Each structure stands twice: as C-alpha cells, then as structure tokens.
Amino acid sequence: MIISRLDRVMADRKISLNELSQQVGITNVNLSKLKNGHVNAVRFSTLDAICQVLDCQPGDILEYLPDPPAKEN
Numbered sequence: 001m002i003i004s005r006l007d008r009v010m011a012d013r014k015i016s017l018n019e020l021s022q023q024v025g026i027t028n029v030n031l032s033k034l035k036n037g038h039v040n041a042v043r044f045s046t047l048d049a050i051c052q053v054l055d056c057q058p059g060d061i062l063e064y065l066p067d068p069p070a071k072e073n
Contacts, residue, residue: 003063004037006050013054024049 010020021031026046033039034046047058054061 001065001067002037003065004035004061005063006035006061009054009056009060010035015054020050020053023053 010017017028017031017035021028024031024046026049030039034042042062047061050056050061051058
C-alpha cells in the first residue's frame with residue numbers, strides 16, 4: 001500500500017494547500033485528494049512540480065507499506 005505523506009511535508013515547509021495548489025498548478029480539490037490518499041494515480045509531471053515547490057524527493061511524499069499477510073481460515 002502507498003501512503004501519502006504530503007500533509008507532513010507541507011507542515012514542515014509551512015505551506016498551505018491553497019498556496020501549494022497555486023504554485024503547482026492543480027486544483028485544491030485534486031491536491032487535497034492526493035494529500036489524503038484518495039487517488040489511484042499521480043502524474044509524474046504533478047509529482048515533479050510538487051517536489052520542485054517543496055524542495056523534496058518523491059520518497060518524502062510517498063511511502064510504501066507492505067500489506068499485512070492474509071489470514072488463513
């Protein structure tokens with residue numbers, strides 16, 4: 001599972017959702033969905049723009065957590 005850590009990076013950089021969305025060039029709604037992990041895909045161009053504005057790496061924003069093992073019946 002991929003977890004979005006965008007909210008943490010934004011807090012560290014003291015940047016608001018509105019400010020980031022304006023600088024990146026995407027809507028508040030789409031950025032909010034990304035921040036809250038309600039998306040299935042992210043364009044590399046969007047990820048690139050976010051990383052440029054926040055001066056970070058993609059791994060600072062996205063984190064991989066393995067799914068827990070399935071329970072046996």
